[in-house]
Amino acid sequence: MSSVVAIVKSIVGQVIAVSPEGIRRVLIEGDRLFAGEQALTGPEGAVTLELADGRSIDLGRDTQWSADAPDSATNLAEATAQAAPSVAELQQAIAAGADPTQDFEAAAAGPTPAGAGGGAAGGGHSFVVLDATAGVVNPTIGFPTAGIGFSTLSTTQNAGAVDTSAPLRASTLTVTATPTLTEAGGTLVYTATVTQAPLTDLTITLSNGQTIVIAGGQTTGSSSLQIQDHNTPYIDPSQISTTVTGTTGGGGLVLTIDPTPAVTQITDTIDKTAVTLTASDTVAEGGSINYTVSVANAPKTDLVLTLSNGDQVTIKANATSATFTVAAPADDVYKDAGPTTLKVTGIADGQDGQLEALDLSKASATVNVTDTINPTAVTLTASDAVAEGGTIHYTVSVANAPKSDLVLTLSNGDNVTIKANATSATFTVAAPADDVYKDAGPTTLKVTGIADGQDGQLEALDLSKASATVNVTDTINPTAVTLTASDTVAEGGSISYTVSVANAPKSDLVLTLSNGDNVTIKANATSATFTVAAPADDVYKDAGPTTLKVTGIADGQDGQLEALDLSKASATVNVTDTINPTAVTLTASDTVAEGGSISYTVSVANAPKSDLVLTLSNGDNVTIKANATSASFTAAAPADDVYKDAGPTTLSVTGVFNGKDGQLEGLDLTKASATVNVTDTINTTAVTLTASDAVAEGGTIHYTVSVANAPKSDLVLTLSNGDQVTIKANATSASFTAAAPADDVYKDAGPTTLSVTGVSNGKDGQLEGLDLSKASATTAVTDTINKTAVTLTADSSVAEGGTIHYTVSVANAPKSDLVLTLSNGDQVTIKANATS
Structure with missing residues (x-):
């Protein structure tokens, strides 16, 4: 009802x-x-x-x-x-x-x-959308009741639906669910399983309103539920628990429901909450730094963060920031200004405010700590006196020990280091060197500053007392004199000398030389340069060494130097020959016939001191005698042949044979060449052309062209038919083909002749001339019989007593009038070049 x-x-x-x-x-x-x-x-x-x-x-x-x-x-x-x-x-x-x-x-x-x-x-519908709130609704009725302990399936059977003789079977129903989903949501699948298949569809209702149908004859069925996205940055895992609340259908079974709920765990997805740390830009050393730490999402409980300095800071529940202060570095004499950085390093003892995770990538703040300058006093002490050339012992001290090595610069260009955590350092400096001057007196050394920023981290130095003075006593020493020159000089040139003293004179120093000259080194200078003429230049080989020495002081002009050491005041220079080439010329007659003799004369501008033997470009030698300036000789002209080789022939002097240079320094061969024009004689080369004796019309004629002398380069011949044929370099013949007259219906058998007509575009293979008298070949061309079809047409009908019109036609037009005989005894003529 x-x-x-x-x-x-x-x-x-x-x-x-x-x-x-x-x-x-x-x-x-x-x-x-x-x-x-x-x-x-x-x-x-x-x-x-x-x-x-x-x-x-x-x-x-x-x-x-x-x-x-x-x-x-x-x-x-x-x-x-x-x-x-x-x-x-x-x-x-x-x-x-x-x-x-x-x-x-x-x-x-x-x-x-x-x-x-x-x-x-x-x-009804198959799918519903649930919010995964983890809430529970209890259908409390206020009085304890028992669950269904018996089968709820109706035993009423419709006619024809179920075999009434089939016994009911016991079956257990179990429902399972997708075990895990993230809070991002997704599809939750419920699966119902029975141990015996129902005879009809079994519908299972779940406590969340979802239904599952197990089809008749099957043991499983499933239903899907779409879970919405409930992603948050907080730690809030949950579960969805569902039980069977009822079934309908499923004929033929006595059903027992497994009370175990189908549970799906909703796991957290880790969403990081950004943490930022900010502070004021700068703070004076000894002051306080104000920081603010902020989170993008307010924690649900107090969030306690750890800091890189070991402290902690708390952001209260439901707040998004907290402020705190940290002391800046204290004021002192050391360089400790600069940036100081504080970072959020993590969460203290699990006090995470129920936030899933933190993003600390921006949880860092840097503050610039400014410094105050407190100078440290520096003092320098030394022994009272030292002999020149001795060693002075110094001690440098600071009022405050540096934290790292302190490197100080000195007025002499040196550095001295006070080690980290020390307050002094000792060092030595060479006293002024022993010299030739009267220069005894005090020497002072000062600390001038800090080397390359190596300040030991001290803020500043007070150098007002960083100076020490020592008295230096004197000794007497001679001054070395050296004479140097270039290693070599060309004959006829100038030799540059430099005379040097180890110590500059205080007034002009005048020195005497072994060649009788004097040279002056000016006051306060250590050297002087001067030149001397080298031996004169000529065309003969006469190179060798020349030596110059400093011999003493002129007229007591010693520049106030105590003494001179002249042991090294000598210089030797190697005088090299300058190559002055002697011009060589070669002359000859202007022309000569090939196969003749050429007369040459070779001449030199300077007579050699001994026989001068010259090599020639043809491999021969020629000799100009000592004290002579020329020599004559002959050479054969090129031989006569069939090739084009008329023209100039050149002979050159190429050099000196086996060092027989007549003691001349060098030769100028730029004009040692003579060219003679060799005239040619024309010797013709015979050309022949051969071919097959006969060929049928429409065939191919095979030709061979031959020369008596092989060309030196490709020889290209022209033919009477307009074609060309090439005989390769160093070959004496070439073969080629030409098409015979084409096959046709006309009577045109007879000879065909082909001739070599000349040379193409100067491609003569370097042959002087060609004899073409036999360069012709004749071939007989035989005819083939090709019939021409004749057709006769007329009117299809004519009345008796009328006239019949005929047309006679040929497939090929005759070259002259064609007269045909007819079966009635008449004749008909087709005109030349007509076809009917």
Whole structure:
């Protein structure tokens, strides 16, 4: 009997209907609420219900509503006549000892619409969307009840639906779910399994309103649920637990439901919360630095962060920042200004404010600490006196020990180092060197500064007392004199000398030389340069060494030097020959016939001191006698031949034979060459052309062209038919083909002749001339018989006594008139070049 108490008219979000048995279903528009069912809107739902009397009721968020069924099956308006007892009344009855499972009328099961929903047939659906809130709704009725302990399947069998003789089988129903999903959401799959397959479809209703259908004859079925994205930066894992609340269908089974819930764990996805640390840009040393640490998401509980200096800072629950101070470095004499950096390093003892993770990439702040300058006093002490050339012992001291090595610069260009954590250093400096001057007196050394920033991290130095003076005593020493010159000089040139003294004179120093000259080194200079002429230049080999020495001081002009050491005041220079070449010329007669003799004369501009033997470009030698300036000789002209080789022939002097240079320094051969024009004689080369004796018209004629002398380069001959043929360099013949006259229907048999007509474009193979008298070949061309078709046509009909018109045609036009005889004794003529 139907007990409909309300119909869903509109719905927002998700609204659940819970039956007295605890079965939950998700309501949609058009669904019906039955007597005894509770409507739960939840935190985000709302619903409008139409009651039996036509009134509408609106239920907002977090609302529960239920109504009892009417006493009899009436229409919806009649069903509202009896109001359902309130929850308070039901609780009072239970408190008075009433047993709701025995004392009250059983709730009507109601019809089962399609899809196991509460709406009309066809109003169900396969998929619903749930929010994973981890909330739990307990269908508490206020009195303990027992679960269903027996099969709820109807034993009524429709005719023809099930074999009534088939026994009922025991089967266990188990429901499992996707074990794990992240809070980012996804698809949750429920799977129902029975140990025995039902005979008809088995529909399972879950506590979340979801249904699973196991088809008849199958043992499993599944249903999918789309879980929304609830990702947050907080630590909030949860689970979705679902149980079986009821089944329908599944004929042929006695079903036992496994009470184990199907549980899906909703795991956290790690979303980092950005942490930033900021501070003021600068602070004076000894001051305080103000920091602010901020988080992008407020923690749910106090968040305690650890800092790189060992401290901790707390951001209170529901706050996004905290401020704190840190002392800047103290003021002292050391360089400690510069940036100081503080970082957030992590979370203290798990006090994470329930945030999943932190992004510390920007949790760092750098503050520039400015310095104050406190100078450290430096002092320098030394022994009172030292002999020149001795060693002076110094001690440098500082009022504050440096933290790292302190490197000081001295006025003499040296450095001295005071080690880290020390307050002094000792060092030695050479006293002024022993010299030739009267220069005894005090020497002073000072600390001038810091070397390359190696300040030991001291802020500054006070150098007002960083100076020490020592008295240096004197000794007497001679001054070395050296004479140097270039190693070599060309004859006829100038030799450059440099005279040097180890110590500059205080006044002009005048030195005497071994060649009788003097040279002066000016006051305060250490050297002087001068030149001396080298031996004169000539064309003969006469190179050798020349030596010059410093011999003493001129007229007591010693430049106030104590003495001179002249042991190294000598210089030797090697005088090299300068090559002055002697011009060589070669002359000859202007022309000579090939095969004749050429007369040459070779001449030199300077007579050699001994025989001068010259080599020639033809491999011969020629000799100019000592003290002579020329010599004559002959050479053969090129021999006579058939090739083009007339023209100039050149002979050159190439050099000196086996060092027989007549003691001349060198030869100028630029004009030692003579060219003679050799005239040629023309010797012709015979050319012959041969071919096959006969060829059929339309065939190919094979020719061979031959020369009596092989050309030196490719010889290209022209033919009378306009073609060319090439005889390769160093070959004496070449073969080629030419097409015979074409095959046709005319009588044209007879000889065909081909001739060599000349040379193509000067490509004569360097032959002087060609004899073409036999360079012709004749071949007989034989005819082939090719018939010409003749056709005769006439009018198709003619009246007797009329005239018949005939046309005679030939396939090829005759070259002269063609006269044909007819069967009637007449003749007909086809004119030359006509075809009919």
